[in-house]
Amino acid sequence: MDAFYASCELLRYPQLKGMPVVIGGGRRKEDDLLGKLQAAYPDGEWTEDNFAERLDEIPVDFFPRIEGYTGRGVITTATYAARQFGIGSAMGLMKASKLCPQAILLPVDFDRYRHFSRTFKAIITDIAPVMQDRGVDEVYIDFTHVPGGQREGGRVLARLIQKSIFDATGLTCSVGVAPNKLIAKMASEFNKPNGISIVREDDLQTLIWPLACRKINGVGPKADEKLKGFGIHTIGDLAGRELHWLVENFGKSYGAWLHEAAWGRDDRPVETESEPVSMSRETTFERDLHAVRDREELGAVFTRLCQQVAADLQRKGYEGKTIGIKLRYDNFQAVTRDQTLSEYTADPKQIRQIAGQCLKRVDLSRRLRLLGVRVGSLVKAGTVPAESARYPSPQETPHEQTELLFPDD
DNA sequence: TCTGGGGTCCTAACGCAT
């Protein structure tokens, strides 16, 4: 198989090119760009209607800076210029504001991302239909059977994809070309942004082995630390270890996988379709809440989370039978509890009831920073016998009073 | 000073049935 890995660079403000920009956190009062523009140009030049089309024209000075940020937000993504300051994804915004106070802070705007994400993927499937979705801005492509795909080792096709995406969205895109998904993903990192990198089978030792193990998609911070403890720093070091040694130290499955990965072997196909396994909603509170003292607030949040999951399930046409909760205490320790029903459901009341039972099985004497509700073991709605597929209409259950949610003991 | 939200997959422990 010949695989592409394409990842799209989402920042779309040309005037911010080369500047340190971080995206993350919630919307703040001072982020009201349109309001600020209207105040500065009172002649009515900027309106809600033309704002979206004129983003390119917003003067750089109008974008909010991260300096002085307070709150619990984390960084979703950052430009390469911001990364120079040591800023990276998942870092707390308060820490980032100290590392680079002059960085511009943009709020996340998932509606906009969804729009561009759909365009990005539609353009790719038009050109190369065997595409696997890997999130908002990344995909795998199997171009083995795309006409002309082999020209210049795939470079011609990669350029066509880049150009088509740029023409339609103004977004740049990095492409890695390799014999399989594992290597293609690594290759795509070589030449960012807007690059094309081709790695052939016999480039393994020169291009892949010198890389840090952490560059393997599937080796995270924990595995990396453990590998380093054995003196294994590069993929080449890893390839030097015997299979049985890796299995002994990392387990049958993970050890064998590490060995394969180090030798650049990966026979996973590009999967064009997949079914969701679970859906969840969770929220981190602005301040830690206590089950007793903040009972009402917590109860309301809990009910809302259940309603949101139920709405997600119904909108997408799924039902599940494993209902679970997740919470995180003030010390960041997370716990989960779940319960499996005999029938499938997408009913907010039933989810709320079972999730409430799960809640009774955890320690609620400590303050909570996060609460979440999850529904798993999903099936397409209507593929199981009727009973569980019927939702009570609002009339049937008018205003049922919330029962005691967070016991006082 | 901390550390979001949405997922997937894996593992281990345990109860239960064969």
Added chain:
DNA sequence: TCTGATGCGTTAGGACCC
């Protein structure tokens, strides 16, 4: 009847990804 091997579903936790 007791015991162990085996296998399976559920539950809890954690690593990892974007």
